[in-house]
Amino acid sequence: MAVPEQMWAAMQQHLGYTDGEMKLFRDNPKNTVVMEKGAELMNKTLVFEVVESCNCNSGHKVGDRIVFDGAGNLLTKLNPKRICIYALSGLEKVIFAANELIYAGADPNTMCFKETGCFDVGVKCGGWGHIVLQLKVEDRTGR
Numbered sequence: 001m002a003v004p005e006q007m008w009a010a011m012q013q014h015l016g017y018t019d020g021e022m023k024l025f026r027d028n029p030k031n032t033v034v035m036e037k038g039a040e041l042m043n044k045t046l047v048f049e050v051v052e053s054c055n056c057n058s059g060h061k062v063g064d065r066i067v068f069d070g071a072g073n074l075l076t077k078l079n080p081k082r083i084c085i086y087a088l089s090g091l092e093k094v095i096f097a098a099n100e101l102i103y104a105g106a107d108p109n110t111m112c113f114k115e116t117g118c119f120d121v122g123v124k125c126g127g128w129g130h131i132v133l134q135l136k137v138e139d140r141t142g143r
Contacts, residue, residue: 003035011035037103044070044108045140046098048091048133051115054122055129058084066133068095070102070140087131090116094135108137 012022025031046068050060059082066087067078072095074083094116098108108114114135122130 003032007035007038033103037105041070041099041102043140044102045075045138046070046072046095047136047138048094048116049136050131051134052117052130052132054131056084056118056131057120057128058082058087060084060087060131066091070099072096072099084118084131086118086120087133090118091133098135098137102137108135111135 008022008026011017011025015021015025017025048066048068050062050064053060053062053064060080064080065078066080066083067075068091069075072092094111094114097111098114101108101111115132116135117130117132120130121127
């Protein structure tokens with residue numbers, strides 16, 4: 001699928017690229033792939049659900065959800081008021097992997113390793129607490 005010129009123009013405006021920067025962007029073949037898959041990606045919601053929680057200092061409990069749009073932007077209105085930075089640090093790699101699978105035309109929900117956790121090892125190992133989060137990619141629903 002060829003990327004329509006209006007999409008390139010919208011991206012240039014969105015990122016604030018000069019014409020020279022936009023030429024560099026367009027000359028990179030991987031950016032064409034990403035632009036072709038962009039609509040599909042933006043129709044996804046990435047949901048990390050807490051599946052284990054033990055002594056979490058930030059109060060994350062099993063069933064809590066941390067929600068991002070397909071591009072990896074935190075959807076603040078859909079999230080808890082407090083989110084532990086140490087929990088967030090593990091999510092970027094899983095979001096990146098999910099994005100790459102979508103770009104490749106694969107279902108990110110088939111990913112074998114879709115769990116991550118905060119790096120706090122828990123009280124038994126000298127830390128304070130620990131949580132485990134699991135990714136589920138959902139079709140976006142009017143959010």
